[in-house]
Amino acid sequence: MSDANNAEWHRVAKTSEVTDDEPKAVQVGAEYIALFKVDGTFYATDDVCTHEFASLSEGFVEGDVIECPLHAGQFHIPTGKALSPPVEEDLRTFPVKVEGDDIYVQVPKG
Amino acid sequence: MTADSGFVVIGAGQAGGRAVEAMRKAGFAGRIVLVGEEPHVPYERPPLSKQLLSGDDGPETTYLRDRGFYREQDIDLRLGARASAIDPSARRVLLADGDELAYDKLLITTGSRVRRLAISGAELPGVFYLRDIEDALAIRARLAEGAALAVVGGGYIGLEVAAAARSRGCRVTVLEMEPVVMNRVVAPEVGRFFADVHAAQGAEVRTGTTVSGFAGDRRVDEVVCSDGTRLTVDLVVIGIGIMPNTALAEAAGLAVDDGIVVDEFGRTSDPEIFAAGDVARHYNPLLGRQIRLESWQNAQNQAIAVARVMCGSNVAYAEVPWFWSDQYDLNLQMTGVADRWDQIVYRGDMEDRRFTAFYLLDGVLVAANSVNLPRDVRYARKLIESGARVDRDALADPAVPLKTLLEA
Numbered sequence: 001m002s003d004a005n006n007a008e009w010h011r012v013a014k015t016s017e018v019t020d021d022e023p024k025a026v027q028v029g030a031e032y033i034a035l036f037k038v039d040g041t042f043y044a045t046d047d048v049c050t051h052e053f054a055s056l057s058e059g060f061v062e063g064d065v066i067e068c069p070l071h072a073g074q075f076h077i078p079t080g081k082a083l084s085p086p087v088e089e090d091l092r093t094f095p096v097k098v099e100g101d102d103i104y105v106q107v108p109k110g
Numbered sequence: 111m112t113a114d115s116g117f118v119v120i121g122a123g124q125a126g127g128r129a130v131e132a133m134r135k136a137g138f139a140g141r142i143v144l145v146g147e148e149p150h151v152p153y154e155r156p157p158l159s160k161q162l163l164s165g166d167d168g169p170e171t172t173y174l175r176d177r178g179f180y181r182e183q184d185i186d187l188r189l190g191a192r193a194s195a196i197d198p199s200a201r202r203v204l205l206a207d208g209d210e211l212a213y214d215k216l217l218i219t220t221g222s223r224v225r226r227l228a229i230s231g232a233e234l235p236g237v238f239y240l241r242d243i244e245d246a247l248a249i250r251a252r253l254a255e256g257a258a259l260a261v262v263g264g265g266y267i268g269l270e271v272a273a274a275a276r277s278r279g280c281r282v283t284v285l286e287m288e289p290v291v292m293n294r295v296v297a298p299e300v301g302r303f304f305a306d307v308h309a310a311q312g313a314e315v316r317t318g319t320t321v322s323g324f325a326g327d328r329r330v331d332e333v334v335c336s337d338g339t340r341l342t343v344d345l346v347v348i349g350i351g352i353m354p355n356t357a358l359a360e361a362a363g364l365a366v367d368d369g370i371v372v373d374e375f376g377r378t379s380d381p382e383i384f385a386a387g388d389v390a391r392h393y394n395p396l397l398g399r400q401i402r403l404e405s406w407q408n409a410q411n412q413a414i415a416v417a418r419v420m421c422g423s424n425v426a427y428a429e430v431p432w433f434w435s436d437q438y439d440l441n442l443q444m445t446g447v448a449d450r451w452d453q454i455v456y457r458g459d460m461e462d463r464r465f466t467a468f469y470l471l472d473g474v475l476v477a478a479n480s481v482n483l484p485r486d487v488r489y490a491r492k493l494i495e496s497g498a499r500v501d502r503d504a505l506a507d508p509a510v511p512l513k514t515l516l517e518a
């Protein structure tokens with residue numbers, strides 16, 4: 001599947017693999033992506049923190065906020081916005097869709 | 111003084127840097143002067159014993175913000191400038207270069223300095239301490255492959271230096287006085303686990319060893335231990351703790367007791383003077399006592415909370431202490447205060463290099479150490495904050511999500 005804006009949908013996980021408390025890391029090409037579930041909705045953001053090197057999918061979710069496992073920087077999951085020091089730079093977010101029990105993420109062609 | 115006296119902050123480290131940002135963010139539009147002795151804009155120190163030492167990063171990777179930020183925010187940065195006195199009655203700070211700064215409110219974030227070893231040879235070239243960027247770069251320049259490094263002090267910073275030096279192919283010996291490493295911050299079993307990891311990585315860890323001196327003609331080439339053994343070295347890094355920079359505050363007549371004494375709002379014994387970070391001995395409402403912390407979390411978050419108070423907030427700084435250390439591929443996190451406990455419960459297996467040690471006192475969680483399980487420590491912080499009794503069997507069982515203990 002492809003899209004007009006030169007982005008492709010990739011099947012990345014089963015819905016059962018992502019829970020509210022335990023996000024999941026997936027890789028699409030060269031992109032490391034974290035999948036989140038907040039109130040029944042799935043979201044995808046960069047998995048790598050914008051501060052130093054940490055995998056956000058190993059972080060701590062509270063409501064719609066992900067807290068980095070290394071230095072507790074916080075991001076808003078739906079928008080990727082950096083919320084509290086030490087993080088300043090936002091995360092990229094990726095469109096997500098669910099078909100049956102499959103999660104798809106749309107990633108720009110690299 | 112006049113309305114445009116504004117805020118003066120002494121000490122442009124992590125706490126000072128976070129404080130001035132927070133003052134602007136809180137809407138303070140008056141004058142802000144940040145005075146710092148170091149030539150650098152405020153930076154984070156943790157990478158000095160980690161990425162900066164093992165990799166080839168430049169010092170600017172540790173900066174909180176670039177210089178332009180302070181210009182945009184209209185923050186008057188005085189770098190390479192030392193405050194030499196505070197006159198609380200005139201509300202003035204005197205700088206070593208003779209300048210004087212008037213303040214309405216003053217924040218002291220002077221941090222700490224390394225404890226020095228007063229033994230023979232400690233002044234020889236090749237003997238290093240690690241506190242600032244220049245120290246880290248000087249040490250890094252000497253960590254050549256095959257170089258012999260002795261680390262004096264098996265605290266977490268010494269062990270991080272050992273790990274970085276191993277990654278550069280140095281021969282490393284860690285000399286620790288106590289029977290176990292990281293004695294101050296982790297359980298003895300966890301300390302032994304780390305000593306074993308270092309040994310497996312090729313660093314020799316000698317516990318129960320006291321260093322009595324250094325020898326060398328023009329530079330250090332031997333470490334002398336009190337049991338008479340001698341060690342041939344190319345360089346030495348000493349990491350035996352730090353002391354708060356309280357001299358200015360003391361001379362100004364502020365209450366000082368191993369740190370500048372402040373309340374939960376960061377207020378010193380002078381209502382217009384505040385302190386935060388390593389230098390502050392503060393009241394922590396969650397712990398119900400005074401404590402001085404030497405950590406990144408405290409430097410950042412206490413400074414932000416105190417800066418907001420200076421801008422009119424009435425929210426106290428109240429967080430469960432937390433900090434971390436990275437050694438090889440291990441991320442160690444510690445939370446709570448592990449000075450009194452009657453039981454330690456383990457979750458997970460040390461052999462998997464993923465486990466957590468929970469410290470209990472009368473069935474209440476008081477502290478935790480985790481290796482490669484940062485989420486456990488996050489839940490532990492919440493459990494400590496709640497002060498509730500915890501079910502030991504559930505804590506010990508990795509199949510029981512820690513979240514369910516919070517809901518219990």
Ligand SMILES: Cc1cc2nc3c(=O)[nH]c(=O)nc-3n(C[C@H](O)[C@H](O)[C@H](O)COP(=O)(O)OP(=O)(O)OC[C@H]3O[C@@H](n4cnc5c(N)ncnc54)[C@H](O)[C@@H]3O)c2cc1C
Nearest residue numbers: 121123124125147155156193221387388404405406409433
């Ligand atoms: C190598 C290393 C590794 C670390 N790793 C970790 C870690 O992994 N995790 C963790 O939680 N913590 C770690 N820490 C601790 C953490 O970095 C400190 O707790 C933190 O830097 C304290 O910040 P601060 O602003 O209070 O003090 P500092 O960072 O010490 O800053 C104080 C500043 O004030 C300046 N100053 C002092 N007196 C004057 C004066 N009279 N006039 C002008 N300026 C003055 C100093 O030059 C200094 O720049 C580490 C520290 C070091 C040194």
Ligand code: FES
Nearest residue numbers: 049051052068073
């Ligand atoms: S790496 Fe994420 S906050 Fe530091």
